Every structure is written in C-alpha cells, then in structure tokens.
Amino acid sequence: MDNNPLLNYSIFPPFSSIKINHVKEAVQKILTNCYNTVDQIVSEKRITWDTLYYPLMIAENELQRIWSPITHLNSVQHNLALRKVYEESLSFISEYRNWINQHDGLYKSYQSLQRGDSGQKLSIIQKKVLNNILHNFKLSGIYLSPQKKKIYAYITSRLSRLRSNYANNVFDATLGWSKLITEKKLLSGIPDHALEIARLAAQARGEKGWLFTLQYPSYSSVLLYCDTKELREELYWAFNTRASDQGPNSGKWDNTLVMDEILALRYELAKILGFRTYFEKSLSKRMVQSPKKVFNFLMNLSIQIRSSEYKEFLEIQNFSKKNSSCISLNPWDIAYYREKQKQYLFSIKNEELCCYFPEKTVLHGMFSVVNRIYGITIKERSNVETWHSDVRFFDIFDGEDRWMGGFYLDMYLRDDKREGAWMDELVGKMYRNDTISQKPIAYLTCNFNCSEKQKSSCLLTHHDVMTLFHEFGHVLHHIMTRIDIPEISGVNGVPWDALELPSQLMEKFCWDPDVLQLISMHYRTKEPLPGYIINNLLKTKTYQSSSYLLRQVIYGLFDLRIHHEYIPGEKRSALKIFNEVIKQVSTCHLSMDWDRFPNSFLHAFSDDYSAGYYSYLWADMLASNVWCRFQELGILNSKIGKLFLNDILALGGTIDLKKCLVKFCTQTMTVEPMLKYYGIPVSVDHSMPI
Structure with a gap:
C-alpha cells in the first residue's frame, strides 16, 4: 500500500x-x-x-x-x-x-x-x-424514520449505479457503430481535413477508405457538409437512435428501462423527503425556487422566439428548393442546408476560417484576453505528469506573480474518451492550520477532431474556439476564488442555475472584433484575420439563433416535465413527454417516429444537470446582462473585469448572487439583453425581470 x-x-x-x-x-x-x-x-x-x-x-x-x-x-x-x-x-x-x-x-x-x-x-x-x-x-433525510432512511439509502445507491449504466450505454452505443466508405464520390462536400481524419481512422483499423463514427466531430462533418443525402440520413438514424430500441443496434445498450427506473426512483426519493416532485427538490439549492417560475421563464422565451424560428425555417426551406430542388426537408437535411445558406449569405466557409484559428494562437490570445481583463498570467509547465502525451498543464498567476493554481488541458478526440467538453476539479482551494494552503487544480477537457499529423498545428473552427472559451470560463471560476473552504470555494456552493454564468460570459468574447484579432492568425501566412471576414463572421452570430434557442427551450422543458409531471408506473413517459414538448413549442421541428433523443440525453439522466437543464438558458440570460455592463465600459477594460472578479467570480458560494448581479449591472436582470444579443425582436410584455 x-x-x-x-x-x-x-x-x-x-x-x-x-x-x-x-x-x-x-x-x-x-x-x-x-x-x-x-x-x-x-x-x-x-x-x-x-x-x-x-x-x-x-x-x-x-x-x-x-x-x-x-x-x-x-x-x-x-x-x-x-x-x-x-x-x-x-x-x-x-x-x-x-x-x-444521515x-x-x-x-x-x-x-x-x-x-x-x-x-x-x-x-x-x-x-x-x-x-x-x-x-x-x-x-438527505436526517429527519426520516429508520425504515425510510434505509429506503433512502437504497434509492440513492441504486440511482448512482443507474446513472453510470445510462452513461456507459451511451458510450458503448456511440463507439458500437461505424461506417466505412470506399467510394470517395459519396463524400462530396466534406472538407479535406475531415476526410483526412476519416482516412486515417480507417487506416488505423487496417481498412482502405474513409471511416466515419458517431463521435460528434465525425458525425457532424457528414451532417453539415456531405452532399450524399442517403449517407446523411444513415448517420442521422444511427446517431439519434443510440442506446434505444430503434436503429442499427436496436435493443443493444438500450436505455429505455434505465430511464423509467431513474424517473421512478427520483420521484420516490422526492416524496420520501416531503417534496411533491423531484424538480421541486432540485430547486431547493438554486436561484429559482419555483417550478412554475422556471416553466414561465421557458414558455415566455418560446413565445418570444417562435415566430423568428418559423421565419428561419422558411428561409432554409426556400433556399433548399431554389438551390437544390429539395421538395421537402427531412431532419438530416436541416444542418446541411443551414450550412450551405450560411456560406451563401456570408461567404463563410469553416475550412477557410479555421486556417486563422491555429490552436497555439487561440490559446495565446485567450490568455491575453484574461490578462487584460483580470490581470492574471498563464504559463505552461512542462514537468507535470499527465494521462496522455497530448495533455498539457498550465499555471495561473495573479498580478503580483503569485501562484493561484493550474489546469490540465486535454484537447483532442480519442476513442476511449467520453464525448463533449467539460471542466472538473482535481482539488479546490483549501486552508490548513499548519499554514500550508492547497491551491485549486482543474481539468479542462475538449474533443476537437485533429489527426496525429495535424496536432503540431491543429486548426480550430470558430465553434471549437467558443467551446474552449466556455470551458475556460469554468476553469477561471474554480481557480480564481478567494474562498479557501472547499464547500463554497470556486464553483462549489454556487446556485446550480448560475454555474454557467462565467462560461457563457467567456463565450461572448469570441464575437468581439478586438478579441478576434487577438486570437487569430493564418497558420501559414501569419496574416491577421481580414476585416471583411470578421464582419461576415459577426453577421453569423444571429444567423438561425432562434432555432438554437428554441432547441434549448425544448430540452429545458423536457427535463422539467419528466421530473415534475412523472406519473408512477407510467412506462416510456420520457419519450412521450419529449414528443409532447416538441408539438407544444416548436413551429417546425422535424422528427421521425424512430427518433429516441431521450435515450442519449446525458444531461437529464446521467449528469448533474438533471432537473436543471434550464440552467443553461437562465445563466445565459444572466451572462447577457453582465455582458452589457462590459460593453458599456469596454470589454477589455481591466476596471470592469476586476470588479466582476472581486465582487462575483472570486466569491464562490458566499454571496447573494442575485443582489450582487443587480449591483454590478446597475439594473434588474431581464431576458431582454439575451434576446437582443441573439438578434431576436423583444416584446415588452415578456421582458421578465428576475
């Protein structure tokens, strides 16, 4: 030992x-x-x-x-x-x-x-x-009778196992399907760098051709760019039936019964603790304390957005008819024609744009941004042992060159790596009576698609850049804390529906012209990002934004309803409610009878966002209000940056966040700044102060 x-x-x-x-x-x-x-x-x-x-x-x-x-x-x-x-x-x-x-x-x-x-x-x-x-x-049921405590212990233990089972099924189902293409003509439209990665993936398995998987970077390269409709349909079908009773692996790794049991046990757990529903229980530690308030927030947003979403859908539909003689759109066509229309309207091609976002330049620029705002310095350390040769470690120092903590950076997609992007903590900031203080250490994990040959000059899409900034916002929240008691230090103790505020705020910097200049440079010519490309890129910020926001509303309402309207003994309630939400909210959502989105919705069934997915939109609303304040004084202004750092970011779970935000923004929080940020017309009747 x-x-x-x-x-x-x-x-x-x-x-x-x-x-x-x-x-x-x-x-x-x-x-x-x-x-x-x-x-x-x-x-x-x-x-x-x-x-x-x-x-x-x-x-x-x-x-x-x-x-x-x-x-x-x-x-x-x-x-x-x-x-x-x-x-x-x-x-x-x-x-x-x-x-x-207990x-x-x-x-x-x-x-x-x-x-x-x-x-x-x-x-x-x-x-x-x-x-x-x-x-x-x-x-945790400290007041429960001994018998109910035993039931509580069983439920929490069982739920822990079920959450893990659900995630494992999604992981296995994602890796359990692949498609080898041997005719290159079927891959028309897919960018060269994505084709090269697919070719190398096939080569690694001893095959000739191009291998595509359900890992998101590979999957999205087909859905966004591939001109072969049948191939888009096949991948869409495989991806959206993962871990279910449908699709190419129907019945294998099926999460249907797992979801039913999770919902039943969560309902029973809430009842034992004296709550009417699991959603009500989840709100006891959040900014929003009422399920009705969450529901109204999401429904009011949908009312604001629906007409714009319908207009966006008609634009895609008309574009596909005019340019491709597409008579009717299917779900696997939407992303493809959306990307085509974006290229047509704004002359933006991701393959060309990513040449200006080499990983090294983006990281250097991102660190420069937070240096200007918060006065911190970030330096790479080479002698820290990691779990993979691609992983790097960075130290963060304050304005007086004192070590504040650090983070591991794991950027690239691998077969043995969970999908998505996230921040997690190794340790938090903590005092010790022997005067030795523990500094916070974080993991920053992404899944960017980059072959072994490309890693020396990995090129990122603008979406990748936003993902990196988002997760880095969580890292800063964790490491730049002044609180040295773990329960309320960094990201801990912060109301869960405000946890995404720092990360959503960091995303918004990626759309500022000055920041774009800092984080971009052509990887070959070393030329800065041209002004006309910046202008065209900025126009894409509000392109199809209503569709994006309404999709988030759908996910939030689905998560709310399965945890607030669950009926004991009702089977397949998750899928039923999901389809009801789509019909209730969306004006033009295209779905198939075999679509099984709930079966791979990790946030609702496996992650800590269960009964709290609305938090992404709620935190975006908060971040949009904060962003307005940054814009008033200059987004790279150290005065406003340090005010946000000292009064909100560094104080963790010690503050009344709502009061502090109102003071910082000098006005009541409303949804209006978020709608304006996304270019959506604002109805005065639905400004919704919080």
Whole structure:
C-alpha cells in the first residue's frame, strides 16, 4: 500500500503509475479514515469549528484527491476493466455518503456548534458553510424514520449505479457503430481535413477508405457538409437512435428501462423527503425556487422566439428548393442546408476560417484576453505528469506573480474518451492550520477532431474556439476564488442555475472584433484575420439563433416535465413527454417516429444537470446582462473585469448572487439583453425581470 501512487502524491497525481489494482485499495483506505474521523469528532466533548468541521474537511479532501483522478481516468481513458473497478468503488463511496449524510450524531454536533457560543464567533463565511451543511442534512433525510432512511439509502445507491449504466450505454452505443466508405464520390462536400481524419481512422483499423463514427466531430462533418443525402440520413438514424430500441443496434445498450427506473426512483426519493416532485427538490439549492417560475421563464422565451424560428425555417426551406430542388426537408437535411445558406449569405466557409484559428494562437490570445481583463498570467509547465502525451498543464498567476493554481488541458478526440467538453476539479482551494494552503487544480477537457499529423498545428473552427472559451470560463471560476473552504470555494456552493454564468460570459468574447484579432492568425501566412471576414463572421452570430434557442427551450422543458409531471408506473413517459414538448413549442421541428433523443440525453439522466437543464438558458440570460455592463465600459477594460472578479467570480458560494448581479449591472436582470444579443425582436410584455 505504501507504493500506491493514489495515496502518495503531493500536488499532481502520477497518472502513468496508477493501475487498476490501486483503485479499490486506495478508496477503501481513505474511506476507513473518513469513517474513523467522523467517529472521532462526534466523541469530542468540546465542539468548535476546529474540532468538528476542520478534521472532516481534511478527511474529505483526501477522498477528493484519490477519487477525482479515478473518475477523470474513467472519462478520458475508459476501458471495461477500469469501468468495473470504478463502479465497485462508486458503490462504496455511495454507501459512505448515505452513512454520513444521515449520521444523527454528526448532525447534532453541527446543530450544537451553530447554537453555542463558539458558533456565534464564527466568521460570516464559516456561518454560510454551517448553514449549507445543515441544509444538506435535511435534503438527505436526517429527519426520516429508520425504515425510510434505509429506503433512502437504497434509492440513492441504486440511482448512482443507474446513472453510470445510462452513461456507459451511451458510450458503448456511440463507439458500437461505424461506417466505412470506399467510394470517395459519396463524400462530396466534406472538407479535406475531415476526410483526412476519416482516412486515417480507417487506416488505423487496417481498412482502405474513409471511416466515419458517431463521435460528434465525425458525425457532424457528414451532417453539415456531405452532399450524399442517403449517407446523411444513415448517420442521422444511427446517431439519434443510440442506446434505444430503434436503429442499427436496436435493443443493444438500450436505455429505455434505465430511464423509467431513474424517473421512478427520483420521484420516490422526492416524496420520501416531503417534496411533491423531484424538480421541486432540485430547486431547493438554486436561484429559482419555483417550478412554475422556471416553466414561465421557458414558455415566455418560446413565445418570444417562435415566430423568428418559423421565419428561419422558411428561409432554409426556400433556399433548399431554389438551390437544390429539395421538395421537402427531412431532419438530416436541416444542418446541411443551414450550412450551405450560411456560406451563401456570408461567404463563410469553416475550412477557410479555421486556417486563422491555429490552436497555439487561440490559446495565446485567450490568455491575453484574461490578462487584460483580470490581470492574471498563464504559463505552461512542462514537468507535470499527465494521462496522455497530448495533455498539457498550465499555471495561473495573479498580478503580483503569485501562484493561484493550474489546469490540465486535454484537447483532442480519442476513442476511449467520453464525448463533449467539460471542466472538473482535481482539488479546490483549501486552508490548513499548519499554514500550508492547497491551491485549486482543474481539468479542462475538449474533443476537437485533429489527426496525429495535424496536432503540431491543429486548426480550430470558430465553434471549437467558443467551446474552449466556455470551458475556460469554468476553469477561471474554480481557480480564481478567494474562498479557501472547499464547500463554497470556486464553483462549489454556487446556485446550480448560475454555474454557467462565467462560461457563457467567456463565450461572448469570441464575437468581439478586438478579441478576434487577438486570437487569430493564418497558420501559414501569419496574416491577421481580414476585416471583411470578421464582419461576415459577426453577421453569423444571429444567423438561425432562434432555432438554437428554441432547441434549448425544448430540452429545458423536457427535463422539467419528466421530473415534475412523472406519473408512477407510467412506462416510456420520457419519450412521450419529449414528443409532447416538441408539438407544444416548436413551429417546425422535424422528427421521425424512430427518433429516441431521450435515450442519449446525458444531461437529464446521467449528469448533474438533471432537473436543471434550464440552467443553461437562465445563466445565459444572466451572462447577457453582465455582458452589457462590459460593453458599456469596454470589454477589455481591466476596471470592469476586476470588479466582476472581486465582487462575483472570486466569491464562490458566499454571496447573494442575485443582489450582487443587480449591483454590478446597475439594473434588474431581464431576458431582454439575451434576446437582443441573439438578434431576436423583444416584446415588452415578456421582458421578465428576475
């Protein structure tokens, strides 16, 4: 055990040394310490912050330090052996969480601390932590009868396993289908760089031709560009029936019963805790406290957007008829003709545009932007061990060159890597009584499509750039905190529906002309992005924006309704509700009877955004209000940047966020700035102050 790398590292995990047999051993050792720590602190007669909270904070941090690398490797170096030991260890951790969350002695100790003389002397931040802990006890069923506590423990443990099963099914279904094309004429329209990646993928499997998969970069290259309608249809069919009873792998990795059980158990869990619905329970720790308010927010948005969406659909329809004699549009045609029309209207081709966004230039420019705004400096460190040769590490320093923390950057798509882009934490900022402070470390993960040959000068699309800025916003939120108590430091303790605010704000910088100059340069000629291309690119910001926003409304309403209107015993309720939402909201949504989107909607069934997907739109609304304030004073103005940093970003979960945002923006938050940002006409009747 002394040689277990998970138990013997100081700052950075030795990823290359971590083996499967180390996982269970490390988890069990640290959990034993956690159990013993709880037993010790509840036996203390004198209850203070230092005798109660501090020892458990240290023990929980040790658990975070060993579990975070395991969880991360399960996402970025996934294999069946790791999956098995991960899920086994997850059950041990779930058991511990249930035990500690319903520990009467520990709960009474925290109550005593709050009520006693020692509690009155706590700082405002410590009192906030204490209130959060006691609230979490209530949400974990501390008041339940012994019998109901057992039911609660079973449900939470089972849900943890089901969430993992759901994600595994999507992962397996995504990798379980591929299409080898041997006739190049069928691939007309697909950009050369995407074809080269497909050719190399086929070559890696010992095949000649071009291999396409359901991993999003490969899939989207066909849906956006391929002139062969039949191929677009086949990939669309395979992608939108993943993990279901339909499609090329029908019945294999099927999530239908998994979804039914997840919804049933979430409903039962909410009822046990005294809530009417699971959605109501989820709102207890968010900015928006009422399901009705969320519903009204989403429905009012749909009312604002629907006429614009219909107009956008007619434009695509007319364009496809006029330019391609397309009589009727199918779902697999929309993205293709949307891209064609965008090229026609704005003379923007992604293959040409990405030549101006080489990865090195984009990173340097992004770091320059936050240096100007927040006064921080970012430098690469070369001697940090990583899990893959492509992964890099960067340090962040404040204006006085003090180390604030750092982040791993994992940019490229791999077969053993979970899809999407995300930020997660290795550790958070934490004080220690021995004066040694723990600095926050994050993972920034993307899945950009880049072959081995291209990695020396990987070219990004503008959408890739936005994705990178988005996740970097989460990184900044985590690392630039001033709070050194993990529960409310960085992204922790922030209302979940505001968690996307910093990331949505960072995205908006990608549409500013000055920022575009900073983050772009032709990878061969070294010429800056020409003004006429910038102008054309900026016009695309509002192109088909209503369709995008309404799609987010549909996802948000679907997530709300399955967690707020669930009827016990009703099978396939997820698919039924999804189809109802589409008919209710969209004016022109094209779908097929075999479409099974819910079966691969990770946010609603596997991620932490379940019963909270509306958060993306809510946070975008908040970010749009903040963006207006940046625009008033100059978006690269350090004065407004540091004000946002010091009054909001760096304070984590310690503040009343709504009050702080109103103060920062000097006005009440409304949906109007978001609609204007996307170029959507605003109805005064639906300005919706929050």
